[in-house]
Amino acid sequence: MAHGFLAINGNNQVLVSSETRNLHFVGKALLNRSVRSFDGYGGLRHWAYQIVCNVTPVPFFTMPVDGYYAVAAVRQVATGIWEIEIIRSGTSDYAPEVYVFSDPRGATGNGGTNYGMLVMRDDGTPSFDSRLNPLAVTGGAMVSPPANPLTSEPGWLTAKYCGSAPQNSLVPNAYNTFAIGDPGSKPIFFYPSIAQAEREWHYSQSERNCVGFDAYGKCIGFGTEYRWDSTYWAFFRGGIRYIGGYIRCGWIAAEFACNWSYSQEDSFIGIEYDDDSARGGTWPYSNETLNLTATAVIAANGARYD
Structure with a gap:
């Protein structure tokens, strides 16, 4: 200037x-x-x-x-x-x-x-x-969380009507660590939650009932095919934690839900004559991680302003 x-x-x-x-x-x-x-x-x-x-x-x-x-x-x-x-x-x-x-x-x-x-x-x-x-x-x-909020998958969950409760197996546990020094006697921080991630897990299950006998994978008689699908998902936002001169940048679970579908198909000697279906729950977000660009953390001593 x-x-x-x-x-x-x-x-x-x-x-x-x-x-x-x-x-x-x-x-x-x-x-x-x-x-x-x-x-x-x-x-x-x-x-x-x-x-x-x-x-x-x-x-x-x-x-x-x-x-x-x-x-x-x-x-x-x-x-x-x-x-x-x-x-x-x-x-x-x-x-x-x-x-x-x-x-x-x-x-x-x-x-x-x-x-x-x-x-x-x-x-x-x-x-x-x-x-x-x-x-x-x-x-x-300048901090950013790791791309994946979870270090392990949730394991088995039922495919029937979102019947499992995975909240204890989907706790975000991944973080990156950055040095920031000592902010003072009463640390205060500015950090906007820009990073986002969604993870989802799909499970399917099918069953078949046959009144008659099976031949070459077909039901000779009256048969019913059942299918269940459930997609469990969780949405995470970036967050920070201060521990002794270091910032951990990790994830906060902000939303979670599950979407399910059910179908039933009735047949006679392999010819479909009736069907039924249902759907419920909440559709997931896109299964991706966004905005991982490094974001500024600013530290100050809040005691100066009390």
């Missing part, structure tokens, strides 16, 4: 620039409701928080209990009101705290001081304001 303000650190990284808006503390989002929860498949807790902010907020979360966490959504639900969704694996109902940051246009009056340094963009709007609790980043990493 021909003019303006630029501050860099010893690693030549930009700390403050009049060309780029820095993040500043807006406040803590309030827990609004529980969106969904279940205990199988590794467990899911899905919460919605709300906060008032004039511009798009950037949420950071604490990790009060073990599990994988992620930001699932950020959306404006009314003028100046934003809803933030956080997901976490596990069965604890203990909800994380959500610290919200934005550029200086959304962080007004939180610094508690009337003096400091104000850096303006060339359009006259602020890019940095030391009075408004600017975000102090303590660490970061």
